[in-house]
Amino acid sequence: MSETQAPSKADANQRSPFPNPDQQTAKKLAQTVERAAKVFADKSLRFTKLRQQVFEEIAATHASIGAYEILARLGEKGTRVAPISIYRAIDALLDAGVIHRLESKNAFFACRRTDHTVKGRRPIFLSCEKCGAVGEVDGQHIFDLIGEAAKEAKFTPRIKFVEVQGLCPRCTTAAEKA
Amino acid sequence: MSETQAPSKADANQRSPFPNPDQQTAKKLAQTVERAAKVFADKSLRFTKLRQQVFEEIAATHASIGAYEILARLGEKGTRVAPISIYRAIDALLDAGVIHRLESKNAFFACRRTDHTVKGRRPIFLSCEKCGAVGEVDGQHIFDLIGEAAKEAKFTPRIKFVEVQGLCPRCTTAAEKA
């Protein structure tokens, strides 16, 4: 168990996760952090204390989380930093590819794919409007088509965003029962 | 005679979704406003003075524009309103479909398609990182595939968006020369 987590406090699993309906245990979180650390190491980047703290807050939930929410949660744990510091840590985590930015919500979530890290197949993001959970599914063929569509218009694509809002499997099932 | 190729006239290079960024005549702007007014009329919505003013600022450029930029430009012309009023006008314009929101920039741009306005095929947005111009190209087949990918993950899609950042045709050409 991480020394930064008090087991008695409000835990993050009021929101049901959607990629897998797993309860986020301290052990799983630690594994996720470990993977992130390895990504940083492999790229000769520094996984500093602040970056780890910020990453832990993001990875503690399967939902997306805003920068100021991270700020507040770190503040509750005694780490008080300025917004800009959060954003700098976020930038480093984004660059490393261990988190993603959800453009439609101006929020961030941990990347849980172990395969495609940065240069492989690109994912599209699925964000649940009910529980906030965010999942990724492969979208390489879709990104390819988007690139073709852009080039047909003589447009040179560089960055592409594909995001979907809707209901995750769990919330879909819940809605069908009602 | 095709209307997309006018080799003898001034604007020879006006093709697909990317006309010149800001070489817009008052006449063309007026036509765009007129089309917007018609959309409002057809839907029994009110194209009020404020909404028209906000729309004109958005349609005055082919780039995307932020809410506070609209606020400032209206202010320069003597129309001083509160941010909330701008956002309310924007909401009405979005609802009517005469402008779109660029999620990746938190900004807005005028819809210039005359065809799909109502419930036809959905477009993807192409935003130039150099000059800011935004264009739309049809993306219905892409949205269909995105829906399929979501459903494969047991996710129920409701809202989808596809945005691309890169270089528009003009800026691509300019970059190639350099």
Added chain:
DNA sequence: CGACGCTTGTTATGATATAACCATAACCAC
């Protein structure tokens, strides 16, 4: 006319993000 609904004004605040400048930490060549 007057009731109703839509629109806008007014005031205040919340939420997201970055600029500018400086201090410190880590890294590295010598």
Added chain:
DNA sequence: GTGGTTATGGTTATATCATAACAAGCGTCG
């Protein structure tokens, strides 16, 4: 180690994006 170099983070201030709550105006239609 010393000193140069770069990356990181602290501090302060500000820019930008967005909405809540309530009051007032205006359009229209019975």
